[in-house]
Amino acid sequence: MLTLNHLHVYHGHLHVLKGICLQIGKGEIVAIVGANGAGKSTLLGTIAGVYSPKAGEIIFENEPLPYGKVEQIVKKGICLVPERRQIFGDLSVKDNLLLGAYHRYRNDFQQVMRDYEHVLEVFPKLKTMLDRPGGLLSGGEQQMLAIGRGLMAKPKLLMLDEPSLGLAPLIVKEIMKLLRQLRDQFSTTILLVEQNVRAALQIADYACVLDRGEIMMQGKAVELLDDERVKKAYLGMQNKKEYNIAK
Amino acid sequence: MDGWSQFVQLLFSGLTVGSIYALVALGFVITYSVTGILNLAQGDFAMLGALLCITFVNSGIPFVIAILLSVVAVMAVGGLFERLAIHPARNSSIATLIIITIGAAFVFRGIAIFIWGTQPYALRPFTGNHSLNVVGAVIQTQNLWAIALSLVSFIALYIFFNKTYIGKAVTACVVNPFAARLMGIEPRKMSLGAVAVSAGLGALAGIVIAPVSGASYDMGVMIGLKAFIAAVIGGLTNAPAAIAGAFIIGILEAFTEGYLSSGYKDAISFGLLLLVLFFMPNGIFAKMSGKRV
Numbered sequence: 179m180l181t182l183n184h185l186h187v188y189h190g191h192l193h194v195l196k197g198i199c200l201q202i203g204k205g206e207i208v209a210i211v212g213a214n215g216a217g218k219s220t221l222l223g224t225i226a227g228v229y230s231p232k233a234g235e236i237i238f239e240n241e242p243l244p245y246g247k248v249e250q251i252v253k254k255g256i257c258l259v260p261e262r263r264q265i266f267g268d269l270s271v272k273d274n275l276l277l278g279a280y281h282r283y284r285n286d287f288q289q290v291m292r293d294y295e296h297v298l299e300v301f302p303k304l305k306t307m308l309d310r311p312g313g314l315l316s317g318g319e320q321q322m323l324a325i326g327r328g329l330m331a332k333p334k335l336l337m338l339d340e341p342s343l344g345l346a347p348l349i350v351k352e353i354m355k356l357l358r359q360l361r362d363q364f365s366t367t368i369l370l371v372e373q374n375v376r377a378a379l380q381i382a383d384y385a386c387v388l389d390r391g392e393i394m395m396q397g398k399a400v401e402l403l404d405d406e407r408v409k410k411a412y413l414g415m416q417n418k419k420e421y422n423i424a425k
Numbered sequence: 426m427d428g429w430s431q432f433v434q435l436l437f438s439g440l441t442v443g444s445i446y447a448l449v450a451l452g453f454v455i456t457y458s459v460t461g462i463l464n465l466a467q468g469d470f471a472m473l474g475a476l477l478c479i480t481f482v483n484s485g486i487p488f489v490i491a492i493l494l495s496v497v498a499v500m501a502v503g504g505l506f507e508r509l510a511i512h513p514a515r516n517s518s519i520a521t522l523i524i525i526t527i528g529a530a531f532v533f534r535g536i537a538i539f540i541w542g543t544q545p546y547a548l549r550p551f552t553g554n555h556s557l558n559v560v561g562a563v564i565q566t567q568n569l570w571a572i573a574l575s576l577v578s579f580i581a582l583y584i585f586f587n588k589t590y591i592g593k594a595v596t597a598c599v600v601n602p603f604a605a606r607l608m609g610i611e612p613r614k615m616s617l618g619a620v621a622v623s624a625g626l627g628a629l630a631g632i633v634i635a636p637v638s639g640a641s642y643d644m645g646v647m648i649g650l651k652a653f654i655a656a657v658i659g660g661l662t663n664a665p666a667a668i669a670g671a672f673i674i675g676i677l678e679a680f681t682e683g684y685l686s687s688g689y690k691d692a693i694s695f696g697l698l699l700l701v702l703f704f705m706p707n708g709i710f711a712k713m714s715g716k717r718v
Binding site: 226228248249252253257258260264265266267268269273276277278280281283327331 | 590593594596597600601603604605606607608609610611
């Protein structure tokens with residue numbers, strides 16, 4: 179569904195992504211994990227069109243994606259739920275959700291309203307606070323709102339940048355469970371970037387470990403969970419029991 | 426004229442001028458919120474609106490149509506200005522863009538001298554020279570038109586931004602342009618609309634005030650400056666506060682003119698601007714703001 183071929187991205191002189199190759203199949207949950215500054219967010223941003231690659235190509239559904247054209251890429255069915263949620267703080271929960279469908283509301287408002295009801299079924303919590311300004315929600319609620327808003331764009335590929343950031347472990351668990359549910363219910367392909375490696379690996383089908391702009395390892399998520407190097411570098415072996423949060 | 430009726434007289438004249446300032450100030454606020462640019466040619470849209478309307482009326486076009494036509498024409502001018510002057514330079518610094526708007530202001534004034542010369546023109550009042558008598562004060566109907574039309578504009582804008590989908594999309598661009606782009610909303614497309622609507626508001630202000638104070642090529646300078654003060658008092662992004670600021674200035678000027686001397690009028694407004702900038706640079710209605718992360 180999505181293929182990245184030797185993708186090179188620079189921020190100024192900084193070589194952030196050094197030839198990333200990655201394949202994502204339809205209906206998969208793929209996690210990209212790694213430390214701070216590994217280039218995870220840049221990778222998502224490049225796919226979403228926020229950054230333009232210097233070299234390499236991004237192929238989505240057998241067509242090369244235009245570079246750096248955020249607004250067009252949403253229309254093609256790729257939606258990024260950005261880091262730190264970035265909801266519209268002054269607007270109500272309802273407006274936040276409806277604006278997620280901006281690129282298609284003109285063509286089919288009926289369908290948008292049906293999808294809106296559908297998203298509210300997935301997030302019953304949001305249904306109780308539709309008129310509240312988004313900025314007044316708690317962190318977990320804001321994250322759900324951001325995901326809901328992303329779903330309103332009806333993406334074939336939903337990308338999430340650090341959905342667990344700043345959230346309590348219980349909420350993280352809830353959100354991770356939800357991502358699984360989204361994949362099963364909407365058959366949305368999910369590309370997930372996480373620093374919370376364990377939580378991400380536990381829900382993902384495939385995963386790759388990004389280190390300083392290069393893919394260090396990739397494979398089935400369960401296998402990576404058991405990999406000695408991953409355990410040592412990212413999971414902090416000793417605390418395995420305590421951090422067993424997802425599922 | 427006793428004290429009470431003089432008070433009412435001045436109050437109404439202040440409200441009239443205030444509503445003109447408010448319309449132009451709203452133009453400042455809308456343009457600034459959406460594009461981040463302080464459009465210093467804002468006052469000259471009022472001048473263009475007034476002079477165009479006078480020309481249309483003098484050439485025999487029915488009054489109402491002349492008004493609509495000149496508002497639409499000035500909106501088109503605003504749109505062209507955005508496309509030809511601001512859009513090509515959109516990646517420049519904000520300071521550059523503001524200087525571009527100053528240049529545009531001179532261009533508008535120059536064109537106006539070219540077409541209309543430097544002499545002042547008059548527009549007849551919207552509904553004849555009637556006046557009302559309120560506790561001894563004589564209120565021209567044109568004053569009521571000014572106040573009413575600006576109120577209608579405020580309500581229309583309120584409904585647009587708070588009740589319509591596209592208005593909310595514009596708000597989203599203002600609140601978080603990055604997230605708006607991720608949702609497929611194009612902040613840059615909004616900039617054209619914002620400048621055009623601001624131009625239209627300015628034109629309306631110029632047309633409404635023309636029967637009261639006449640119209641000439643340089644009328645936009647003062648209106649623009651006073652409206653700018655109003656917008657600054659409101660903190661530049663807060664529309665209701667800018668409207669309130671405009672009425673405060675209008676009324677303050679009217680009372681200064683009536684009770685002191687008309688010479689002090691501008692000094693009071695600019696003094697107020699300095700005070701606000703010194704002591705409350707975020708506007709007098711600014712609340713403590715913090716951002717949630």
